[in-house]
Amino acid sequence: MSLWVDKYRPRSLDTLSHNDDLTNLLKSLAHRPRDLPHLLLYGPNGSGKKTRCMSLLESIFGAGVYRMKIDVRQFVTPSNRKLDLNVVSSPYHLEITPSDMGNNDRIVIQELLKEVAQSEQVDFQDSKEGLAHRYKCVIINEADSLTRDAQSALRRTMEKYSRNIRLIMVCDSMSSIIAPIKSRCFMIRCPAPQDRETIEILKIVAKEENVKLESETILQDIATASSGNLRVALLMMESMSLANEMQLKSTTPIIRPDWESVILKMANKIQKDRSVDCLLECRSIIYDLLAHCISAKIILQELTFALMKNANSEKIKVDIISTSSMFDERLSLGTKSIYHLEGFIARVMCCMDSSQ
Incomplete structure (x- = not known):
C-alpha cells in the first residue's frame, strides 16, 4: 500500500495534469535527445519539478528510468573523515543530494560526477536516430544549497565532460546559483498549480479512491491551506479521508502537519x-523540530510568517523581516543552525520590547 501522492504520481509527459505549456516544452526537448542541454528546474515545493524531470527522462530512455536502486557511496574528506551519501540510480541516470554532505559537498561533485562523466555510456536500444544516447543524466537535488566551492567544481565538470553527462539541477530558488552555472543551463520555471487545478486533481484522486464528497467546498479549503503545494494537498486529503471513514464534509477540520502547529504555538508564546x-x-522546541528533519530554513520561514501575522504595528513587521533576512544569510554561512534560530528569536524579542 502506497501513499496517494506516490500512487497517482504521473510517470510520463502525456499523463501530466497541469501547465500544458511547460509540458509541451519538455516534449520538444525529448524529441531531440542528442541535443538535450543541461537543465535547471526551479520553483516552489510541490510544484512538480521532480515529477516532470523523471517524466522527461522516461520519454528519452523509456520505462527503465524507474528501475531504481539505492546505493551508499563513501567519501573521504581531506581530514580523513569518512562520510556516506545515498545515491539513487537506474541504468540511465543518477540522483544525488550533495548538500546532505554539508560543507563537504565539493568532494561529491569532484569525485562522483567525475567518475560518472569519465565512463562513456553506450546504449544499443532502438531509437529513431540509431545508436546511442551516449550520455548519462545526473539529477542534483537542492542545487541551491550547494556551497560556492561545489558550484565552481560543478561548472568545471559541465565544461569538461559535457559529451558524456547531462546535469538536471532541481532547486526552489536560483538566487544562490552562481552566474557561470546559470549561463550553461537551460532554465525552466515550474510554477505552483493554481487552486482550480489543485481542486481538479483532488477530485480525480477522490473518485479513484471512492472518497465521498459532500461538496467541493472542502477541496477548496484544502487547496487554500496547501498554498499551491500539490504534494501537501494530496497528503492532507488522504489524512482527512482516513480519519473520517472516507467521507469529506464542508465541516471536516483541515489536518495540518504537526510541525506547523508547533511553530505556530511557539510564535504565540514569543508574542506573550x-x-x-x-x-x-x-x-x-527547535531541537525537537531539527531532530525530526524539519530544515532550519523552513523553521525560520514559517516562524517569520507566524510572527508577522501576530505583529500589531508596521514597525515590528519591518523589524521581523529585516532580522529574518539577516539570520537567513547566517544560516547559509554557518553550520550550527540552532545558534542562528535562537539568535533570531532573541533579536525579535528585543525588537518587540523596544517598540512598546
Whole structure:
C-alpha cells in the first residue's frame, strides 16, 4: 500500500495534469535527445519539478528510468573523515543530494560526477536516430544549497565532460546559483498549480479512491491551506479521508502537519512571554523540530510568517523581516543552525520590547 501522492504520481509527459505549456516544452526537448542541454528546474515545493524531470527522462530512455536502486557511496574528506551519501540510480541516470554532505559537498561533485562523466555510456536500444544516447543524466537535488566551492567544481565538470553527462539541477530558488552555472543551463520555471487545478486533481484522486464528497467546498479549503503545494494537498486529503471513514464534509477540520502547529504555538508564546525562560523553551522546541528533519530554513520561514501575522504595528513587521533576512544569510554561512534560530528569536524579542 502506497501513499496517494506516490500512487497517482504521473510517470510520463502525456499523463501530466497541469501547465500544458511547460509540458509541451519538455516534449520538444525529448524529441531531440542528442541535443538535450543541461537543465535547471526551479520553483516552489510541490510544484512538480521532480515529477516532470523523471517524466522527461522516461520519454528519452523509456520505462527503465524507474528501475531504481539505492546505493551508499563513501567519501573521504581531506581530514580523513569518512562520510556516506545515498545515491539513487537506474541504468540511465543518477540522483544525488550533495548538500546532505554539508560543507563537504565539493568532494561529491569532484569525485562522483567525475567518475560518472569519465565512463562513456553506450546504449544499443532502438531509437529513431540509431545508436546511442551516449550520455548519462545526473539529477542534483537542492542545487541551491550547494556551497560556492561545489558550484565552481560543478561548472568545471559541465565544461569538461559535457559529451558524456547531462546535469538536471532541481532547486526552489536560483538566487544562490552562481552566474557561470546559470549561463550553461537551460532554465525552466515550474510554477505552483493554481487552486482550480489543485481542486481538479483532488477530485480525480477522490473518485479513484471512492472518497465521498459532500461538496467541493472542502477541496477548496484544502487547496487554500496547501498554498499551491500539490504534494501537501494530496497528503492532507488522504489524512482527512482516513480519519473520517472516507467521507469529506464542508465541516471536516483541515489536518495540518504537526510541525506547523508547533511553530505556530511557539510564535504565540514569543508574542506573550518575552523572557529567558521562554527562550530556553523555544530552544528545546527547535531541537525537537531539527531532530525530526524539519530544515532550519523552513523553521525560520514559517516562524517569520507566524510572527508577522501576530505583529500589531508596521514597525515590528519591518523589524521581523529585516532580522529574518539577516539570520537567513547566517544560516547559509554557518553550520550550527540552532545558534542562528535562537539568535533570531532573541533579536525579535528585543525588537518587540523596544517598540512598546
